[in-house]
Amino acid sequence: MKVHYRTCHLCEAMCGLRIETDGGRVVKIEGDKEDVYSKGHICPKGVALQDIHNDPDRLKYPIRRKGEEWEVISWAEAFDEVETNLNAIRDKYGPDALGLYMGNPGVHNTGTGLFFFDFAKALDTKNRFASHSLDQLPQMFVNGEMFGHQAMFPVPDLERTSYFLALGANPLVSNGSIMSTPDIQGKLKSLQARGGKFVVIDPRRTRSAKLADEHYFIHPGTDVLFLLAFVHVLFEQKLLRVDTVAAYTDGIQTMEELTQAYSPELVASLIGIEASAIRQIVQDFCAAEQAICYGRLGVSVQEYGSLCHWLINSINILTGNIDKAGGVMFPRPAMDFVKLLKHEAKAFRWKSRVRGLPEVASDLPSTVMAEEVLTPGEGQIKAMITLAGNPVLSAPNSQQLDQAFSQLEYQVAIDIYLNETTRHANIILPPATALEVLHYDFVLNIVALRNVANFSPPVFSINSNQRFDWQIILELQKRLEKGNSLFLGLKHRILSWLTPERRINLGLRLGPYGIFSKHKLSLQKLKDNPHGLDFGPLQPALPKRLFTKNKRINLAFPRIVEDLKRIPDLIKQLKSNSDSLLLIGRRDLRSNNSWMHNCIRLVKGPDRCTLLMHPKDAAKRKLERNSLVEVSSSIGQVKIVVEFTEDIMPGVVSIPHGWGHKLKGTKIRVAEQKAGVNVNELTSEQVVDAPTGNAVLNGIVVEVRAVPQDQQVAAGANAG
Numbered sequence: 001m002k003v004h005y006r007t008c009h010l011c012e013a014m015c016g017l018r019i020e021t022d023g024g025r026v027v028k029i030e031g032d033k034e035d036v037y038s039k040g041h042i043c044p045k046g047v048a049l050q051d052i053h054n055d056p057d058r059l060k061y062p063i064r065r066k067g068e069e070w071e072v073i074s075w076a077e078a079f080d081e082v083e084t085n086l087n088a089i090r091d092k093y094g095p096d097a098l099g100l101y102m103g104n105p106g107v108h109n110t111g112t113g114l115f116f117f118d119f120a121k122a123l124d125t126k127n128r129f130a131s132h133s134l135d136q137l138p139q140m141f142v143n144g145e146m147f148g149h150q151a152m153f154p155v156p157d158l159e160r161t162s163y164f165l166a167l168g169a170n171p172l173v174s175n176g177s178i179m180s181t182p183d184i185q186g187k188l189k190s191l192q193a194r195g196g197k198f199v200v201i202d203p204r205r206t207r208s209a210k211l212a213d214e215h216y217f218i219h220p221g222t223d224v225l226f227l228l229a230f231v232h233v234l235f236e237q238k239l240l241r242v243d244t245v246a247a248y249t250d251g252i253q254t255m256e257e258l259t260q261a262y263s264p265e266l267v268a269s270l271i272g273i274e275a276s277a278i279r280q281i282v283q284d285f286c287a288a289e290q291a292i293c294y295g296r297l298g299v300s301v302q303e304y305g306s307l308c309h310w311l312i313n314s315i316n317i318l319t320g321n322i323d324k325a326g327g328v329m330f331p332r333p334a335m336d337f338v339k340l341l342k343h344e345a346k347a348f349r350w351k352s353r354v355r356g357l358p359e360v361a362s363d364l365p366s367t368v369m370a371e372e373v374l375t376p377g378e379g380q381i382k383a384m385i386t387l388a389g390n391p392v393l394s395a396p397n398s399q400q401l402d403q404a405f406s407q408l409e410y411q412v413a414i415d416i417y418l419n420e421t422t423r424h425a426n427i428i429l430p431p432a433t434a435l436e437v438l439h440y441d442f443v444l445n446i447v448a449l450r451n452v453a454n455f456s457p458p459v460f461s462i463n464s465n466q467r468f469d470w471q472i473i474l475e476l477q478k479r480l481e482k483g484n485s486l487f488l489g490l491k492h493r494i495l496s497w498l499t500p501e502r503r504i505n506l507g508l509r510l511g512p513y514g515i516f517s518k519h520k521l522s523l524q525k526l527k528d529n530p531h532g533l534d535f536g537p538l539q540p541a542l543p544k545r546l547f548t549k550n551k552r553i554n555l556a557f558p559r560i561v562e563d564l565k566r567i568p569d570l571i572k573q574l575k576s577n578s579d580s581l582l583l584i585g586r587r588d589l590r591s592n593n594s595w596m597h598n599c600i601r602l603v604k605g606p607d608r609c610t611l612l613m614h615p616k617d618a619a620k621r622k623l624e625r626n627s628l629v630e631v632s633s634s635i636g637q638v639k640i641v642v643e644f645t646e647d648i649m650p651g652v653v654s655i656p657h658g659w660g661h662k663l664k665g666t667k668i669r670v671a672e673q674k675a676g677v678n679v680n681e682l683t684s685e686q687v688v689d690a691p692t693g694n695a696v697l698n699g700i701v702v703e704v705r706a707v708p709q710d711q712q713v714a715a716g717a718n719a720g
């Protein structure tokens with residue numbers, strides 16, 4: 001028997017795992033109590049890592065489409081074929097004919113992350129997309145404008161705060177997002193035990209809301225008004241604490257003008273929170289010694305995502321809670337990914353061809369991907385590379401994207417499953433994954449609550465016919481990059497020499513705890529410390545850490561001031577609002593976006609893909625508990641079982657995303673048995689956050705009606 005220590009890569013929490021193996025078999029996975037960061041925390045997904053490793057449906061060798069069938073081919077043949085086809089398409093139509101989409105596990109996978117940026121640049125296409133435009137793009141945009149770098153995420157210093165206000169986040173289930181937080185429940189309970197307050201604003205009484213000291217329902221998509229009123233009260237009641245931040249912050253007075261019109265009394269009935277409650281929240285927030293305003297997916301994937309994140313940052317700045325212990329802070333990661341990406345942190349250099357939506361950090365929003373494939377003309381996408389992504393389930397208007405992918409001349413997928421997206425591919429190149437790969441969380445440490453470092457060697461070795469993700473990416477780069485052959489030959493030799501281990505070692509040695517510090521951190525030092533190393537709590541870093549040219553923060557930057565002009569229309573629209581239901585999403589501890597539904601351990605038990613509805617709304621529509629209902633939007637309709645719950649705001653319904661494993665031609669046999677429905681058949685790619693083009697996945701207007709009795713069983717077979 002052997003014991004391995006390893007950081008779980010599945011979500012952002014970075015839990016340390018203790019894994020017992022016997023030969024090639026996992027005997028046990030549990031939390032590593034000695035892990036410097038997670039101290040033994042684990043969730044059911046961490047245990048399920050072994051299921052991914054053992055999954056008979058997981059792909060290990062390249063496969064090529066042969067009509068309706070797939071055949072296993074050699075890596076050499078696969079690379080040759082991809083090279084020939086993609087180069088032919090580029091030669092014929094130009095570099096923008098090649099599209100690239102990177103999904104969420106790309107960020108959690110060290111090898112992919114380390115080799116992705118060079119590869120993407122080498123493709124020289126404007127048609128790059130990523131899952132972050134279905135997620136935190138508004139936050140990245142706002143960070144870029146305010147702090148000069150899209151990856152400068154202000155991180156809640158949860159362990160030292162006394163007031164935590166969370167909007168549109170369910171950290172007890174997501175385990176914290178853009179805030180890597182193993183055992184968030186324990187951390188929030190400690191906050192409460194030391195007399196602090198945890199307040200949640202969410203249209204659903206989630207697990208987090210149930211733990212909170214206060215929970216307020218809010219009408220989906222109206223957080224911007226709550227936040228404007230918050231800032232309004234700060235000025236009105238003279239609650240500003242800007243003594244320190246004023247030295248490096250501009251636009252403070254402009255904020256007063258911009259928010260003057262939005263009193264709590266104006267917004268209260270529109271958002272569903274009483275004016276007195278809004279005023280009390282602001283008073284409590286400002287009375288707290290340290291306080292944090294935090295917003296996540298619920299305020300990001302809505303029409304006013306950028307405005308929400310701008311106001312959240314502004315609240316932390318105006319109340320003196322930025323860059324302060326117990327407020328929001330900027331980590332100093334051992335391998336400083338933020339600094340390393342300095343040259344990538346640009347935006348608005350080009351626009352999408354069809355709708356003119358902007359590039360941010362070299363990516364166009366995923367909301368334009370389908371139309372860029374479907375609309376003829378110069379620059380049309382003719383071939384796609386998808387890397388660790390399943391946009392056919394995760395992006396809005398899935399039907400349209402599914403159709404777009406089916407029309408491509410060629411598709412390559414670097415993925416471990418034959419799923420809804422990869423089933424369109426001509427060739428799938430599956431990398432080694434999970435327990436077979438080394439891991440160093442150089443991305444998530446930029447949003448960690450402490451400055452820590454932890455390296456995980458692979459638990460199992462791969463066989464000679466498998467490839468690592470970085471090997472696949474590098475090989476594609478070698479074959480697709482255009483330029484002076486002498487120069488490229490040398491460049492590719494250097495890139496090959498710079499293996500993941502060498503890159504990590506270099507990053508650590510040149511980082512803040514490396515050769516120029518007393519810590520002398522190196523890869524070897526991390527290997528000698530399998531539970532990780534802790535470099536302490538987050539430290540104040542401003543204004544030095546700012547990436548803006550003048551080392552100052554501009555609160556009232558022009559793009560956001562412009563966007564604010566949309567608010568009077570929003571108010572008008574809310575005032576004339578109809579009775580329609582608004583659809584929101586939800587997450588489950590035993591699910592991870594679209595791709596872990598093939599683990600029996602996680603999907604067994606009651607169906608998780610159901611519609612949640614308040615009994616009052618159900619009664620109005622004469623719906624029966626647990627019956628099949630039809631949910632329709634302007635885009636499409638799905639049939640799904642309805643569950644009644646008082647935990648959701650009347651007028652709001654919820655369906656989780658990542659389900660709908662019923663499309664022909666996939667091979668995820670467990671997932672297909674518990675297919676569920678795809679909520680993104682109801683969301684529209686046309687409704688976006690204006691400054692960024694980010695997807696709007698919450699607050700979708702829907703209708704729900706009963707499915708006639710005689711269709712209940714027949715349709716039930718298709719539903720979740």
Ligand SMILES: Nc1nc2c(c(=O)[nH]1)N[C@H]1C(S)=C(S)[C@@H](COP(=O)(O)OP(=O)(O)OC[C@H]3O[C@@H](n4cnc5c(=O)[nH]c(N)nc54)[C@H](O)[C@@H]3O)O[C@H]1N2
Nearest residue numbers: 103104131135388389390391394414433585593594595657
């Ligand atoms: N309606 C609605 N839609 C949503 C959301 C929502 O809340 N509501 N959430 C959005 C969010 S936040 C996100 S991040 C996106 C996610 O969107 P995506 O990233 O497009 O989707 P995932 O489900 O994460 O798919 C991951 C893919 O990576 C593959 N994979 C897993 N591990 C590896 C690996 O090690 N290497 C490689 N190469 N591939 C691997 C899986 O097989 C799968 O195909 O979905 C978004 N979509």
Ligand SMILES: Nc1nc2c(c(=O)[nH]1)N[C@H]1C(S)=C(S)[C@@H](COP(=O)(O)OP(=O)(O)OC[C@H]3O[C@@H](n4cnc5c(=O)[nH]c(N)nc54)[C@H](O)[C@@H]3O)O[C@H]1N2
Nearest residue numbers: 168170174177220221296297298587588589591592593698
């Ligand atoms: N178990 C599990 N963990 C995960 C994932 C997973 O799929 N499963 N996915 C990972 C990923 S990719 C991400 S991005 C993170 C996301 O992490 P979180 O943002 O913490 O997760 P969500 O559960 O999507 O929380 C969004 C909340 O916003 C609420 N909401 C919806 N609309 C509105 C609105 O208009 N206003 C307000 N105030 N709230 C609203 C929803 O009810 C929901 O509770 O989770 C990560 N962790």
Ligand code: SF4
Nearest residue numbers: 008011014015043046
């Ligand atoms: S909370 Fe996240 S990191 Fe921790 S075990 Fe679960 S999936 Fe892995």
Ligand SMILES: [Mo]
Nearest residue numbers: 104134135136
């Ligand atoms: Mo995400």
